[in-house]
Amino acid sequence: MTAPGGMRRRQLLTAGLAGLALVDAAPTAALAQACAATDSLRRLAAQKGLVYGTTIAAWQILHDPPFIRLVEQQAGLVVPENDMKWQDINRGRPGDDDYSRADAVAGFAVESGMALRGHNLLWYFRTPPWFFTLPDRKAKEGAVIAHITALAGRYRGIVHSWDVVNEPIEPRDGRPDGLRKAVFLEALGPGYLDLAYRLAHETDPAAKLVVNEYNVELDAPEHETRRVVLLELLQRMRQSGTPVDAVGIQAHLHAVGGPPFAADRFRRFLADIAALGLTIEITELDVSDEEAPADIARRDRLVADTYRRFLDVALDEPAVKVVVTWGLSDRHSWIVRHETDRSRWRKDGLPSRPLPFDAELRPKPAFAAIAEAFAHAPARTPG
Ligand code: XIL
Numbered sequence: 001m002t003a004p005g006g007m008r009r010r011q012l013l014t015a016g017l018a019g020l021a022l023v024d025a026a027p028t029a030a031l032a033q034a035c036a037a038t039d040s041l042r043r044l045a046a047q048k049g050l051v052y053g054t055t056i057a058a059w060q061i062l063h064d065p066p067f068i069r070l071v072e073q074q075a076g077l078v079v080p081e082n083d084m085k086w087q088d089i090n091r092g093r094p095g096d097d098d099y100s101r102a103d104a105v106a107g108f109a110v111e112s113g114m115a116l117r118g119h120n121l122l123w124y125f126r127t128p129p130w131f132f133t134l135p136d137r138k139a140k141e142g143a144v145i146a147h148i149t150a151l152a153g154r155y156r157g158i159v160h161s162w163d164v165v166n167e168p169i170e171p172r173d174g175r176p177d178g179l180r181k182a183v184f185l186e187a188l189g190p191g192y193l194d195l196a197y198r199l200a201h202e203t204d205p206a207a208k209l210v211v212n213e214y215n216v217e218l219d220a221p222e223h224e225t226r227r228v229v230l231l232e233l234l235q236r237m238r239q240s241g242t243p244v245d246a247v248g249i250q251a252h253l254h255a256v257g258g259p260p261f262a263a264d265r266f267r268r269f270l271a272d273i274a275a276l277g278l279t280i281e282i283t284e285l286d287v288s289d290e291e292a293p294a295d296i297a298r299r300d301r302l303v304a305d306t307y308r309r310f311l312d313v314a315l316d317e318p319a320v321k322v323v324v325t326w327g328l329s330d331r332h333s334w335i336v337r338h339e340t341d342r343s344r345w346r347k348d349g350l351p352s353r354p355l356p357f358d359a360e361l362r363p364k365p366a367f368a369a370i371a372e373a374f375a376h377a378p379a380r381t382p383g
Pocket of ligand 1: 081082166250284334339
């Protein structure tokens, strides 16, 4: 099979894994048993026209075969948690790029017959430090164009959907248009969005182009403002002919602490997005238990209930086509690794349990809650 992007698919995988030692890929007996007893989220989602996916990392493909086996069993889509971010690809100087980890994830998706999300082409938060030191607007525009062309071009024809600009809004920055006052806006003005989406479309016409955002699901003034501002941005993009296909809703939820889920408003928000002719992807779903009680049974129940309440509303909207959890097992989660805001970390030091499978790859109540939500979801046309 030849990847339309020019790289042969086998080459992609081989290139990504080259030079790295493969470890024994045999599943443990315990895992095989757990898998046999567990239905697959991939299958339950597919029955409703949905795609279920999760994050992976290149190093996991090489060094955690039991986890990867679980991914293969459960997911119909993968997204590199970090391996495609600009700062993770670039090794410190303009043009000095290392795609081996990104290639490994893309190659794995192709070889396993899974869809691949591209995350992401531009994110203010993961931009190489040298970009900030470029002398002028022309140089910065050139670097953005070179990066998008190279990254989207490398995986052309393979990527299901690209987060072209990650987290473009920040109403608290005080601009009337609600756009985030960060590196790309400051370097190129608000037109950077149009530039990025047009270029992504020209480079990989088959990929769905996504605006990926967070904090749009709760009953809090900040979330309400973000819903309004995001809808306005999408309307402007539609009116000006900027190629955008979908909205990514990250949905990093909390089982305890913070404002409640705004079920009715969120439902309306999803309908408003759909009315613009856009589809919706839940792109980074996880449920933090950082402020939940220590007792594991209670904690797991609160986490599961949070997944269920959210998905019941989200999946009622037929424009929602994809659900991605930000990890599959508590073994690999940014929450467990304490990469979230320090103020949120568990005070008792116990490990967090935010994902559908525990650290030993056993299904948890969160798994059952997601499975039930898929089973009860109305069927839709696949996106
Ligand atoms: C996070 C990763 O999970 C961490 O490993 C990393 O340290 C920081 O980024 N929104 C996004 C994701 O769009 O890329 C972030 O991923 C989580 C928040």
